[in-house]
Amino acid sequence: MKKKYQEADDKLKAQILDQIPAPVMAVNKELIVIYMNEAGKKLIKRSAEDIIGIACKDIICTDQCGTDDCAMLKAMKSGKTYASRTEATLGGQTIPLEFSAVPLVDDSGEIIGGLEFVLDITERVLYENRLKEQNHTIREMSTPTIKLWEGVMVLPVVGVVDSMRAQHMMESMLTKIAETYAKVIILDIHGVAAVDTAVANHLIKITKATKLMGCDCILSGISPAVAQTIIQLGIDMEAINTRATLSDALTEAFLMLNLEVNKKKQ
Amino acid sequence: MGEDYNTSVTVIKNNLIVALPAEMTDSCIQNIEKIIIEKTYQKNIQGVLLNFSMVSVMDTYTYQAFEHITRVFSLMGIQTIWVGLNPGVIFGLIDLDVAINTKIKMAINLEIGLTLLN
Helix, strand or coil: CCCCCCCCCHHHHHHHHHHCCCCEEEEECCCEEEEECHHHHHHHCCCHHHCCCCEHHHCCEECCCCCCCCHHHHHHHHCCCEEEEEEEEECCEEEEEEEEEEEEECCCCCEEEEEEEEEECHHHHHHHHHHHHHHHHHHHHHCCCEEEECCEEEEEEECCCCHHHHHHHHHHHHHHHHHHCCCEEEEEEEECCCCCHHHHHHHHHHHHHHHHCCCEEEEECCCHHHHHHHHHHCCCCCCCEECCCHHHHHHHHHHHCCCCCCCCCC | CCCCCCCEEEEECCEEEEECCCCCCHHHHHHHHHHHHHHHHHCCCCEEEEECCCCCCCCHHHHHHHHHHHHHHHHCCCEEEEECCCHHHHHHHHHCCCCCCCCCEEECCHHHHHHHHC
């Protein structure tokens, strides 16, 4: 059968290797560089004479270089592929890199060195960090514990309560109680659309935790629909002090603290 | 008296203040229990403050042991208040799903605990 397309010859293959936008580097068994493609030369800003014959740890400086953690050594020893992330220092700059190290074998199948394929992931790391920051901000925003009165804190909850968020709520509440010595904390679930068994369980856990800190927890903002669902689901909320609105809860808190609100006499 | 009994017990105005150590072994808790119950009986104590502020680790057994002590005291007509449980310790207890007795009185610090006693 006649082939329609001919495979690239050796010269073209070398050119292809040079045109890959990611750096590719090969070393011999002594970790001396024997090959570097164009992208690699560009990344480290050195010419071929300056690279070939030099130990690879002197060209790309990472924390793993020269230690037993060297992926190239591991790959050569085990004959398997190693992929990992690291940071390399190149010309005073630290660049996050992702690399795969594979053993280099000759025709007879004997390992004669190692091959490394590197990706510059500066942008990706930047995005990841930004995402982490945003997650953190959202988490902080979603669990604000506010001082309402001397010894009274309120935590308004809006949105969906999952176990992660419940954990954060608890964390935020307990640290605030420890800081302010609050005696009553009001958990306002007015903004929580649906309360199921899991959410109710989280809420019960939170009230127990605050109780252990010597702080009473009042659950407020229970709408008629939510109250009905809780009863329909057969959840036992007897252990929790519950109120319909935030103002009812505040009145209850005043009662607990032996405070009285009076109208000013004319 | 056991060797690992390293708890300070102070009496102020018929109240017993027990500062519990950071880490307690099972035998240590038993020693503490024995000693404070003896002391409350001898010295006509009316209230006990268990200060947990130094406690860094608490497991189900420790919790139950102190709940047991609290129940013993309540049988003797003595009020017991738990004081200064750390947020970290509480996380642990909640994570372990410990059945928490909400009837026990808790306070955030000694001052509030003392006012609760009076």
